[in-house]
Amino acid sequence: MRRIKKVSVTKYIISYLIGLILALSLLMILFVSILADRVIYYDIQSMLINEALKNNRNVRFEDGVIKPDEDFRYEDDGMYFQILSENGTVLLGESPKGLETFDEEIHQRLRTVVSDKKEFYIIDRINRRLTKTVGHIVYNRCIVSKKDADSKYHYIKYIAYASIPVFLLFVLGAGIVISRKIAEPLKQMSKTAETIGKEGELSRRVEYDGRITELEVFTETNNRMLARVEEMLENQKRFSSDVAHELRTPIAVLLAQCEYAKEYAGTKEEFDEAINVIYRQSKRTNTIITQLLNLNRLENGRIVLDLENADLDEMIRSVCDEIEFKEKECVRFELKLSGVKANLDIGLILILLQNLIQNAVKYSPAPATVKITTQYRGEAVVVKVQDFGCGIKEEDLPHIFDPFYRVEKSRNSEGFGLGLSLAYRIAKVHKGELEVSSEWGKGSTFTLIIAGN
Structure with a gap:
């Protein structure tokens, strides 16, 4: 069988973090590259549109001709401005060097064109003011060298790429701190468990006062x-x-x-x-x-139940008759039986009933009165055995079904302290319950609940 190498919690978490960081690095580089390009694209587009709109205010239509004002800029900081007719004819403005003979259809989205081995950004926008005045569509065109425009935005990529290792180092550092915080209480628990194992001090307990649920x-x-x-x-x-x-x-x-x-x-x-x-x-x-x-x-679950449909009332009567024969005039049974039947192991249930009823007689003053009732509760059968004897003290109730436990502390009392324990486990193997309620000085009631037919 292949032996798995064991590592500490800290090393285990850090090894996974390193793998996660490498994967995140590749994803972030790809993401930043795509995102930076998109940011640059939309920022350049927005810049060119805004500059074209500002320059548009310095153009007027007079005597059937579009004329520039003295503030009109043909070129400004590497950006070139033109006024185009509906068919793309340049009505006003200049082209950058290398793009003098360029002729392209009008397009209102930022695009890249190549002319004479040079790349340019170009965007066209409708000049609504002139269009309304002239009577036909007039466009503003803004042109800028791609190389010049991109150079102004390179810092965005540099900052983005530089932030990746900083972020990843932060994640790694945080992971190390968290792993140590998790590992420390685990180490303490391990030491405590080791001490318990070596010294056999089962009374010791592991302590944890941290915040991890x-x-x-x-x-x-x-x-x-x-x-x-x-x-x-x-x-x-x-x-x-x-x-x-x-x-x-x-x-x-x-x-x-x-x-x-x-x-x-x-x-x-x-x-x-x-x-x-x-x-x-x-x-x-x-x-x-x-x-x-x-x-x-x-x-230990080594008993195989021999289940059969049995009359519980008849079984109770037979147990009571046997006890009455032995006890003569010392016991009186009050039976309120409802004709209940259930699938059960007759031999085991007889042992259970004998223990419950004999126990009720034993702890009742002579002449003992024991009340036994049977009834259906939904699909379950309920048998109650009630005595009016000394009862059971509250501190004894949690132990009443323990082997050899007797309410009297003296071992000279009659019985072995096994009857109720045996009855309780018989109820359990029938997937039932055996419950007890008692009041000191007034008597006890044992209730058996098992599945009916």
Whole structure:
């Protein structure tokens, strides 16, 4: 694979600027050349017309003849003036040397003519005052040597060409300054990132107080990414610690009971009791491992949904019946079901419903009352599980779906802190949402929203 040569931001921008400047130089030389010629052309045309008009005031028509006044100029500073008849006959005026025998049709635009290897600018304009007096069209003609006229305007091209390198040097200098201003915060960001990488200080953040919006957005994005990485690592550490703690307790009990059964169980009853404890703790350990495996599969997208059209109301009734059978008289369900159906994975949604409903019973004072409602909201199905227990404190709400997070800080409380996390991810793989609202001391409501049929 071809390796691309790396360069600094400053060199990268300057290299592009040099290429751009070379291209601009060629374009500007071409543009200035064309523009200068056009400017000179129109300026000479305007000058000749104005001079001819001024000289026109010094001509009169008297006794059927066009006569010049004493102020009439036949030649002035290299410009020659003539009065022409309608057919081009010279009625008054002189021609410059080399153009005495020149005879050309009248043309009212500036043009260049060649006579005796000399070039001249010529322009004709209608003399409206004499035309009105004489009764037929009379023209003013103004002639000037092209060489003499152009020499007066050469400075325009010189100034234009001289301004090109000045302008390009200014662009290059401005580019260098701008590139350094852009590169400086990037270098600082790079140093900070390198320090974070070497020292592992994820709590550090990149700072930028400049005025470039893109760099500010980049800095904010980078800092959010660092915060997210820091949070993920902290969650991973806490998760590992929680897993170790949750598994250590039942394993310690298992080892203790095995040792007791081996060393101290003297009767069949004592031995059976030890076996029962081992069995219960083995089930507890198996439950933790199963939930962890399910959670891992859901988070890594390794579960393929077995979707089918299911009656959510019937699933809720079956979960409630199972809990009522276990809890006897300690729970009462208020069901307000609307006959909702949805395409879902029955096995996963049953796990979700069991976790939500068991959680509501667990955190409600006996006899627990749990209210469950279902309804359609547009094309979506909404399931609400409401309890009237202790509720959840506001500071606990953002973490309620985190693995191993429990409202009670004591690890001796019943449960593993995986149920709500598992339920949340089951809702997500169904492209749904699991929301919670709660008021401390009054109870909580969990709302499941998934697509209906």
